[in-house]
Amino acid sequence: MSSSGRGEEPRYPYPLPRRVPPSPPAWSCCSPEPQRCGDVWRRSSSDLGGVGRWAVNVTFTSQCAGNLNAVYASNTVTNATGGLTNIAVTP
Numbered sequence: 001m002s003s004s005g006r007g008e009e010p011r012y013p014y015p016l017p018r019r020v021p022p023s024p025p026a027w028s029c030c031s032p033e034p035q036r037c038g039d040v041w042r043r044s045s046s047d048l049g050g051v052g053r054w055a056v057n058v059t060f061t062s063q064c065a066g067n068l069n070a071v072y073a074s075n076t077v078t079n080a081t082g083g084l085t086n087i088a089v090t091p
Contacts, residue, residue, distance in 0.1 A: 037063065040070045041071045041072065041075055042074050043072075045076045045077070045078075046075075046076070046080070047077075047078045048079050048081070049079050050081065053080065053082035053086075054077075056084065056085040058085060058086060058087045070090045071085040072090045
């Protein structure tokens with residue numbers, strides 16, 4: 001309750017910070033943004049702890065003719081049950 005006694009929340013002279021949950025790396029399989037055509041993953045590393053299949057799971061391929069997604073060999077993954085990616089790795 002505010003000091004005015006009217007049950008209102010106090011007003012702050014500045015906006016309160018918005019609570020944002022931590023997000024996975026941009027190259028992750030579970031990125032909050034959907035995959036698009038032309039996405040590129042380079043120089044990333046991941047330890048999936050034995051529970052994740054792919055470090056980069058590219059699900060958006062059939063609509064990307066001419067603007068393919070690319071996962072470069074500079075990425076590394078450890079403890080993945082499937083490997084680095086489910087598509088061909090770009091050298």
